[in-house]
Structures are given as structure tokens and as C-alpha cells.
Amino acid sequence: MDFADFDGKIDMKRKWNWPIWIGFIVxxxxxxxxxxxxxxxxxxxxxxxxxxxxxxxxxLLLVGLFRAFGRPQLYRGKVFGSIFTAIALALFAFFSxxxxxxxxxxPLSAQAPRVGQKAPEFxxxxxxxxxxxxxxxxxxxxxxxxFYRGYW
Amino acid sequence: xxxxxxxxxxxxxxxxxxxxxxxxxxxLSDQDAAVIKRYDVLHRGAGPKGKDIARPAxxxxxGSGTVRWVNLTENIAVRARPGQAxxxxxxAK
Numbered sequence: 001m002d003f004a005d006f007d008g009k010i011d012m013k014r015k016w017n018w019p020i021w022i023g024f025i026v027x028x029x030x031x032x033x034x035x036x037x038x039x040x041x042x043x044x045x046x047x048x049x050x051x052x053x054x055x056x057x058x059x060l061l062l063v064g065l066f067r068a069f070g071r072p073q074l075y076r077g078k079v080f081g082s083i084f085t086a087i088a089l090a091l092f093a094f095f096s097x098x099x100x101x102x103x104x105x106x107p108l109s110a111q112a113p114r115v116g117q118k119a120p121e122f123x124x125x126x127x128x129x130x131x132x133x134x135x136x137x138x139x140x141x142x143x144x145x146x147f148y149r150g151y152w
Numbered sequence: 153x154x155x156x157x158x159x160x161x162x163x164x165x166x167x168x169x170x171x172x173x174x175x176x177x178x179x180l181s182d183q184d185a186a187v188i189k190r191y192d193v194l195h196r197g198a199g200p201k202g203k204d205i206a207r208p209a210x211x212x213x214x215g216s217g218t219v220r221w222v223n224l225t226e227n228i229a230v231r232a233r234p235g236q237a238x239x240x241x242x243x244a245k
């Protein structure tokens with residue numbers, strides 16, 4: 001038996017380091033589940049559900065890395081564990097940038113009509129092509145105007 | 153009390169959206185953003201391919217045409233909840 005064979009056999013016996021895989025999948029889920037959580041105000045106003053998934057993913061990845069580096073003769077994952085953790089960190093950085101910076105880049109709208117002012121009149125076509133004026137909407141109890149970004 | 157949603161979406165996009173979601177209130181199409189600019193709720197370049205679109209904003213205008221409630225969010229993800237608008241309408245009575 002030569003050395004290469006011996007090393008190879010030891011490798012085969014090392015255990016599957018499942019926290020790294022599961023942690024990575026959960027962290028990826030933390031990013032891509034945003035679309036799924038976004039329709040609900042409770043998970044959209046503050047993305048705690050996504051952050052919870054990122055947190056669970058981080059704990060599992062750390063457990064996996066401790067195993068891989070602490071007992072490398074027993075567990076796999078030094079290399080792919082480091083790569084997966086780096087990818088998960090990059091996804092978390094991207095998520096944080098989008099959620100805590102990009103979403104807050106909203107114009108000030110300092111000249112928007114204020115409470116007590118007259119609302120500017122307008123007339124626009126509705127979804128059926130019918131022209132609707134603000135004055136049409138006001139009687140008898142007023143109207144809520146909702147400006148939204150659109151579905152394009 | 154009427155509800156009107158206003159965006160740069162063409163009428164046919166809004167019509168499809170209403171069919172899908174079952175909405176029956178008015179979706180007004182402000183394709184050149186003239187009204188959106190008049191209300192100073194334009195978000196320059198925030199749409200697809202740098203298109204100018206509306207930022208999220210909600211107003212309650214009473215029967216006399218006077219603004220009684222304004223909600224200008226500081227976070228695109230955070231919108232007025234229905235209860236906020238209803239409270240504002242109740243308070244305006």
C-alpha cells in the first residue's frame with residue numbers, strides 16, 4: 001500500500017459536513033425568499049423573516065466551519081465550507097445594501113400638497129380608458145389617492 | 153369615499169393587473185408623469201431603463217378638495233396600511 005492510497009481511504013471515511021450545506025441553502029433562501037415575503041406588510045416593513053434565515057444560515061455555516069477546521073481528520077469542508085461562507089456573506093451584503101440603503105433613497109417631495117392645502121386638479125384615463133377627474137372622485141366623502149411605482 | 157391609484161403604467165397594464173387581482177377601484181394612467189410631477193412625487197430614474205416613475209405616496213382629499221392626510225414614506229418597502237388611511241378619514245369627519 002502506498003501513501004496515496006492510504007490518504008485516499010482516510011478521505012473517503014471523513015463525514016459529510018451537513019451544517020455547511022444546509023446553512024448555505026438557508027442563507028440563499030434568506031435572499032431569494034424576499035419576493036415571497038414582500039407582499040405581506042409584516043414581513044416587508046422590516047425584513048425580519050429574511051434576516052432570521054440569514055442568521056440561521058450563519059450559525060450552521062459557523063458550526064460547519066468549526067468542524068472542518070477543528071477536526072479536519074473527521075469532517076470535510078475546509079475548502080468548500082470557506083467558499084460557501086464567502087458566497088453567503090456576499091449575498092447578505094447585497095441584501096443589506098438593497099434593504100437598508102437602496103430602498104431608502106426616496107425623493108423628499110418637499111413641494112407635495114400638505115394637509116390643509118387644496119389638492120391639485122387633474123384628469124387621467126382609468127384602466128378602462130375612461131377619463132376621470134379629481135372632482136369626479138371627491139363627492140360625497142372625498143378620495144384616497146395612492147401614487148404607486150407601477151407594474152410597467 | 154373613492155380610491156384612486158395613480159402611476160405611469162399604461163391603461164392596459166392596469167387593466168390586466170385589475171383583472172388578475174380583482175380590483176374594481178380606479179387605476180389612473182399618468183404616462184408622462186404630469187400629475188405625478190404636479191404632486192411632487194416623482195422619483196427620477198427609478199423605473200425600468202431609468203424611466204421616471206412615481207414614488208409611493210398616499211393622500212386623503214376630502215369632499216371639498218382639501219388635503220386632510222399625507223403619507224410620504226421614507227422607505228419604498230414601507231407603505232401606508234389601510235387602517236392608517238381609515239383613521240385619517242375618520243379624523244377628518
